[in-house]
Amino acid sequence: MGRQPYLKKGTWTSDEDRKLVAYVMRYGIWNWNEMPKFAGLQRSGKSCRLRWMNYLRPDIRRGNFTREEEETIIHMQKKLGNRWSAIAARLPQRTDNDIKNYWNTRLKKRPVISENNNSASASASATTETSSSIEENSCDADSSTLLNIPAMVELPEPLAYTTTFSPSGCHQTVEVDNTCSMSEQFVSSESYWGIQSFLEQPLMTQGFDCEAVWHYQHYYDPLDDFWVNLLVL
DNA sequence: AAAGGTTGCAACCGCATCGCA
DNA sequence: GTGCGATGCGGTTGCAACCTT
Known part of the structure; x- marks a missing residue:
């Protein structure tokens, strides 16, 4: 050895x-x-x-959890227990580790609120309903399209696909080859996830085309600015 | 301003599961 | 069916940043 x-x-x-x-x-x-x-x-x-x-990963959303995300975590944790990866499947762009940490450091400490509590907001009940229907299907596939995805996602640059919905200044940009232009400033969330999976696909595929031109920038924190300096491949 | 306590989160560890030969 | 390497998962730890006294 x-x-x-x-x-x-x-x-x-x-x-x-x-x-x-x-x-x-x-x-x-x-x-x-x-x-x-x-x-x-x-x-x-x-x-x-x-x-x-x-x-x-370029598709990770960092920063504060939204109320809807919190409620989803609470609901799913109650339903599934500490199956963080399964819960993460319901929260696009959140990692199981993030969810686990968030639960352990914040949500777990909160007083338990009844599921049937009428004071829950309309969005909360909508979230609960959605989660329940997902639960019945038990399969993770496609569930991400059902939760917490903005109806419209802004694409600020013609050549850039950008996730812009982090409240805390998290900003991720993946630029695609110039031949792939996006003429519209907005795409539907459905299209957005299509683009997202398209962008992810080569990363997950063996034999990724080395010559593919991927311009990649990712700034997640102004203090941690190595992304800003990242070479353009 | 300094020391001690607390919190949040990145990262590690060990076990489980998957996939292939 | 079995063994083994690769990957996934959840629990736990270590430490930096923040807060309190």
């Missing part, structure tokens, strides 16, 4: 983030255990995967 190479642990540096993002955007995700060495990272595949899934 060969000695395991030194594997770094702990907080990721912006340089490591940049390397991982650059690698994934260029080559896609093919094997988490193998890719760190090709990406020039002294991290375990597991650590890379976690970092990507919980932090670096």
Whole structure:
């Protein structure tokens, strides 16, 4: 057995983030255990995967949870228990880790409110209803389209697809090849998720076309601005 | 201003599950 | 059917930032 190479642990540096993002955007995700060495990272595949899934993925929404999201979490936790990944499937752009942390640090501490409490807002009951119908289907597929998706999503730049609905200044931009232009300022949420899955697809596919032009920018925090400096591939 | 306490969250660990040979 | 590597999941921990005294 060969000695395991030194594997770094702990907080990721912006340089490591940049390397991982650059690698994934260029080559896609093919094997988490193998890719760190090709990406020039002294991290375990597991650590890379976690970092990507919980932090670096372009479709992650960060910042404060909305009231609707909170209510969904509370309802689903009551229904499903601590099945965070299943709950995350109901909350597009939120990671299971985020939901778990949010539950453990905030929601769990709150006094329990009855499901039948009439003081619940109309939106709350709508959320509950939706969640219940999803629950009956039990399958996660397509459920994300039913919850908490804005009716219209603004596309501020003709060549950019942007998620703009974070309340806390979280701003994510994925620019697509110039040949793919979007002439409309607004798309329906349905189209939005179509675009989203289109954008995600190459990342998840083995044999991702290395030559595909992906311009990728992602700013999630003004203080953590490595994205701003991220190279354009 | 400094020290101690608290909070929030990124990241790790270990186990479960999946998929392939 | 079995073994093994890869991936997914949930619990837990460590620590930086924030708050209180």
